[in-house]
Amino acid sequence: MFKGCIEIRTVPERIPGWRLSRQYLLPRACLDFGAVVSRLLGVQCQVMSAAELALLARTDGISKEHVRTALWEKRTLVKTWAMRGTLYLLRADELPLFVAARHAANHREPTKYFEYFGLNRSQADRFLDAVRHVLSDEPITREALASAVARHTQVRELESIIIGSRWGGPLKPSALRGDLCFGPNRGRNVTFVRPSAWLGRSVEQEPESALREICRRYLSCFGPVAPKQFARWWDISMQRATTLFDSLSEETKEVDIAGRRCVVLKRDLQHILDSETESTVRLLPLFDAYTFNLVREHSLIPAEHLGRVFRAQGWISAVVLVNGCVMGTWEHTNTHTHTAIAVSMFQKPESWIIDMLSVEAERLADFMGCRTSIRMEVLSC
Numbered sequence: 001m002f003k004g005c006i007e008i009r010t011v012p013e014r015i016p017g018w019r020l021s022r023q024y025l026l027p028r029a030c031l032d033f034g035a036v037v038s039r040l041l042g043v044q045c046q047v048m049s050a051a052e053l054a055l056l057a058r059t060d061g062i063s064k065e066h067v068r069t070a071l072w073e074k075r076t077l078v079k080t081w082a083m084r085g086t087l088y089l090l091r092a093d094e095l096p097l098f099v100a101a102r103h104a105a106n107h108r109e110p111t112k113y114f115e116y117f118g119l120n121r122s123q124a125d126r127f128l129d130a131v132r133h134v135l136s137d138e139p140i141t142r143e144a145l146a147s148a149v150a151r152h153t154q155v156r157e158l159e160s161i162i163i164g165s166r167w168g169g170p171l172k173p174s175a176l177r178g179d180l181c182f183g184p185n186r187g188r189n190v191t192f193v194r195p196s197a198w199l200g201r202s203v204e205q206e207p208e209s210a211l212r213e214i215c216r217r218y219l220s221c222f223g224p225v226a227p228k229q230f231a232r233w234w235d236i237s238m239q240r241a242t243t244l245f246d247s248l249s250e251e252t253k254e255v256d257i258a259g260r261r262c263v264v265l266k267r268d269l270q271h272i273l274d275s276e277t278e279s280t281v282r283l284l285p286l287f288d289a290y291t292f293n294l295v296r297e298h299s300l301i302p303a304e305h306l307g308r309v310f311r312a313q314g315w316i317s318a319v320v321l322v323n324g325c326v327m328g329t330w331e332h333t334n335t336h337t338h339t340a341i342a343v344s345m346f347q348k349p350e351s352w353i354i355d356m357l358s359v360e361a362e363r364l365a366d367f368m369g370c371r372t373s374i375r376m377e378v379l380s381c
Contacts, residue, residue: 015224015257016300016324017277022221023290024058026280031061034076034091039221041214042088044287045079051089053285056367063367072184075199079182081168081175084235095195096203099178101214104207105236117161117170126153132179137198139183139191215244216251216265222293224255224262229293258299281356282321283330283364291319291326301326305346320345322353332364339365339372348378
């Protein structure tokens with residue numbers, strides 16, 4: 001045990017129950033998926049259907065139309081590149097917090113980032129200024145944005161760089177600066193807008209205070225955690241993460257969890273110690289926040305099955321969560337009338353787990369608007 005730490009011995013009984021409650025997995029929120037997005041510090045959405053299922057797992061009464069309305073009509077959610085340059089849904093009124101915190105984190109200098117695309121510092125600066133200048137509240141396609149930026153900067157090569165780069169590479173720094181976010185698709189084409197115009201708000205925040213607030217929220221949702229976990233999630237150095245955690249030392253307490261030195265907010269510690277896990281099963285989608293933040297905490301995933309959960313090239317499987325522990329993976333295929341769910345359990349499930357899986361499958365079917373079927377197998381190590 002680490003000197004000065006509190007030892008939490010009953011990890012399977014306490015930590016999972018706390019996280020389930022904090023992440024709206026037990027109980028679920030009632031139609032307030034804005035609160036869910038806020039609590040999770042965003043929902044990863046490079047696969048939009050997975051983002052919708054992450055909200056479904058945590059929200060009762062939700063439909064796909066609710067999410068689309070929040071994004072494109074009410075504009076209470078925003079789609080943008082955020083942590084690790086990955087696509088996220090964020091709550092619109094919290095976008096300034098993330099932008100300010102990113103500024104404090106001393107992330108990769110944008111002009112150095114552009115060296116990969118063959119741009120010098122002057123061209124990179126002009127590029128960033130042009131994106132902010134040409135975007136408005138009127139959505140424009142990638143092709144239209146590329147053409148406008150090339151005209152504004154008089155750097156013809158920028159048009160082909162923007163159009164030809166996969167995953168939006170050269171546009172990510174503008175998103176991280178708060179100068180660009182996604183608008184509604186036009187057919188198969190994505191569109192972009194300027195957040196301050198599209199959302200009707202632009203409130204600057206003090207960067208260091210914003211980063212500390214992000215860290216507090218992370219601890220209160222995913223804790224107890226080690227600085228290394230936060231560093232991976234926010235994409236900063238271990239040294240920067242350690243310094244950040246040290247700045248919150250008056251608000252935090254170190255705890256020893258099965259030999260792992262972690263940090264928790266003092267205000268949350270007693271709640272964690274008092275937490276109990278009800279019998280519960282949840283189907284979590286690809287790239288779910290709960291699973292992502294277990295990547296360095298393997299006590300809640302059978303070691304022999306880690307490779308099935310955390311796969312090559314950063315792929316994180318959809319998982320079956322039983323009492324807060326990962327006990328299987330699942331996939332689904334859809335037609336207009338049918339959703340087929342294939343579940344691979346890591347061990348033979350008890351009857352109550354099978355019953356609750358059926359309930360979860362019915363929720364998924366209602367969300368998809370079709371009937372469903374389940375096929376289950378038990379994996380051998």
